[in-house]
Amino acid sequence: MIRVRRGIEAVPAYGVGRLGSAEDPANQGFVQLISNESPFAPLPSVSDAISRAAAGANRYPDFDGVVLRARLAEVHGVEAEQIVLGCGSIEVCHQAAAIAAGPGSEVLHAWPTFPEYTTVAALSGARVRRVPLTQGRHDVDAMADAVSEQTRIVFVCNPNNPTGTALTEAEVAHLLDKIPSTCLVVVDEAYAEFADAPEFGSALNLLGAHENLLVLRTFSKAYGLAGLRVGYGITSAEVASLLRLAKIPFSVGSVALAAAIASLDAGDELAARIASVKAERHRVATRLTGRGWKIPPSQANFLWIAADEDRAAAAVRRCAESKVLVRRFPDGVRITVGAEEENTRLLDALGSPDGLPPTGVAAASLAGR
Numbered sequence: 630m631i632r633v634r635r636g637i638e639a640v641p642a643y644g645v646g647r648l649g650s651a652e653d654p655a656n657q658g659f660v661q662l663i664s665n666e667s668p669f670a671p672l673p674s675v676s677d678a679i680s681r682a683a684a685g686a687n688r689y690p691d692f693d694g695v696v697l698r699a700r701l702a703e704v705h706g707v708e709a710e711q712i713v714l715g716c717g718s719i720e721v722c723h724q725a726a727a728i729a730a731g732p733g734s735e736v737l738h739a740w741p742t743f744p745e746y747t748t749v750a751a752l753s754g755a756r757v758r759r760v761p762l763t764q765g766r767h768d769v770d771a772m773a774d775a776v777s778e779q780t781r782i783v784f785v786c787n788p789n790n791p792t793g794t795a796l797t798e799a800e801v802a803h804l805l806d807k808i809p810s811t812c813l814v815v816v817d818e819a820y821a822e823f824a825d826a827p828e829f830g831s832a833l834n835l836l837g838a839h840e841n842l843l844v845l846r847t848f849s850k851a852y853g854l855a856g857l858r859v860g861y862g863i864t865s866a867e868v869a870s871l872l873r874l875a876k877i878p879f880s881v882g883s884v885a886l887a888a889a890i891a892s893l894d895a896g897d898e899l900a901a902r903i904a905s906v907k908a909e910r911h912r913v914a915t916r917l918t919g920r921g922w923k924i925p926p927s928q929a930n931f932l933w934i935a936a937d938e939d940r941a942a943a944a945v946r947r948c949a950e951s952k953v954l955v956r957r958f959p960d961g962v963r964i965t966v967g968a969e970e971e972n973t974r975l976l977d978a979l980g981s982p983d984g985l986p987p988t989g990v991a992a993a994s995l996a997g998r
């Protein structure tokens with residue numbers, strides 16, 4: 630056996646949320662409401678850009694993603710040098726850990742939240758400190774109070790995965806004001822396009838006042854490009870130049886770059902898709918709360934059902950029996966909002982909290998999916 634870094638065995642593995650190959654006959658007919666993806670295939674204009682870029686795939690992609698970064702700078706009203714790209718926004722989380730965390734340091738985030746923050750921190754060798762949500766929301770004062778001399782990164786997921794709850798701009802500003810400027814604050818806005826003011830406020834407006842702020846966005850969710858892997862961070866030019874040191878060279882491929890640029894050109898069509906997901910979110914939430922499920926108002930493309938372990942397990946099992954995959958957590962179930970017919974299958978499968986059968990072996994075996 631090879632010798633490995635101390636603590637590496639304790640790093641939590643990524644909780645893969647989907648079935649294996651879609652070509653496998655055993656995986657046919659499943660509705661995947663488990664990974665917060667878009668239910669829609671790429672738009673025709675984006676598919677065309679993908680085909681054109683694929684034809685030149687014998688060449689390496691643009692190293693710096695110059696064109697995409699220039700377009701993003703225009704969209705967000707910042708300088709291109711403030712933007713870093715990644716193979717999904719998750720790569721930018723790893724870049725952040727590589728430049729700021731490490732053995733002897735601490736990384737702080739809420740709980741429950743996107744579990745990958747723990748993995749990213751643990752891989753760097755940092756200690757992880759989790760601050761419980763209060764009534765399903767980030768407790769910004771408790772998080773700021775938990776920052777110590779050793780804290781190098783604070784991750785804030787807004788809107789939060791898995792609860793769908795959001796922070797206002799004033800709450801994010803308050804948190805940033807209380808955290809020392811030597812500590813990197815990463816505000817992950819993977820689901821921002823599905824959120825509305827005033828419940829949600831983007832940290833983008835606060836970039837000018839905080840050099841230590843890094844805002845993450847992705848093309849994986851609202852833009853429907855999860856399979857291509859492209860995300861980005863916006864921060865101060867100083868932090869961006871450090872993050873670029875930790876970027877995996879050519880990690881965003883030419884097809885991903887072309888698809889992201891074409892998506893930015895298709896704003897109206899994407900806005901219509903986002904609106905349809907939000908309408909479905911309302912329909913599903915209304916139906917489920919009417920049946921007695923407890924669901925906080927969601928600012929994302931998923932719903933959180935708070936439920937004890939047995940009910941959560943039974944709900945996941947009941948859905949799986951109807952070939953509907955949803956994500957189980959110890960204290961609830963997260964359901965991605967899909968296309969109308971997918972959501973109707975979910976509604977038919979799930980039933981009401983009181984109608985659920987007791988937990989069994991089948992539920993336990995489905996928990997890791």
Ligand SMILES: Cc1ncc(COP(=O)(O)O)c(C=O)c1O
Pocket residue numbers: 664665716717718719720743786790817819846847848849855858859860
């Ligand atoms: C909060 C959050 N951030 C980041 C990601 C990963 O995004 P990407 O595909 O851009 O790496 C996810 C994926 O589910 C997420 O829920």
